[in-house]
Amino acid sequence: MNPLNLFSLDRFIALVILFFTSMPVHEWAHAWTAYQLGDDTAALSGRMTLNPLAHLDLYGTISYLVGFIGWGKPVPVSQHRLRGDMRASMALVGLAGPFSNLIMAMIAAIPFRFGWLIGYSEQMSFLRQVFEDVVTINLGLMLFNLIPVPPLDGSRILAWLLPRQLTYELERLERYGGIALIFVALFIARMPWFSAVLNFLFNLLRG
Secondary structure, eight states: OOTTOTTSHHHHHHHHHIIIIIHHHHHHHHHHHHHHTTOOHHHHTTOSSOOGGGGOOHHHHHHHHHHSOOOOOOOOOOGGGSSSOHHHHHHHHHHHHHHHHHHHHHHHTHHHHTTTTOOOSHHHHHHHHHHHHHHHHHHHHHHHHTSSSTTSHHHHHHHHHSOHHHHHHHHHHHHHHTHHHHHHHHHHHTSHHHHHHHHHHHHHHHO
């Protein structure tokens, strides 16, 4: 798909897939995991839902339209209400979103694995493109959110692995970095290795 062609049928399908499945499932997974670990902040805020409107982020949507990489509104989590080690629990909450995208990509790759999309008709080509979009979007979301730059999910995992003092510095960076850090992550996502990993995982799932 050409990310600059905002009006192609492929781009429209990709937007629909992102809006109704990939993005809300990703954010719901964060909220559900936090709830299972004892924090109902997201649930009480109406974020433990698959309604895409509850998770829509203005900047994330604009970024997706322009650069084909977007995100949903951050799910509120009260760290001190989580059971167990707080940093480990936050890492689990952070990992839940990308993991949900991996599961969705694996499910969407099943028709390729079983050869259900073999054929040369126009309808079959269209279906193949739709399923390819689902796999690619979810793998792209997974990889992008695993970049260890606040406020992306990868930073929660990095904070768990770092010494505690460095964790505090990472939290300060997120507090004052804001949208600038997102642009850093977008720059990283445009590096050749990102596409190489994405293509490798895509081919691996398709078999």
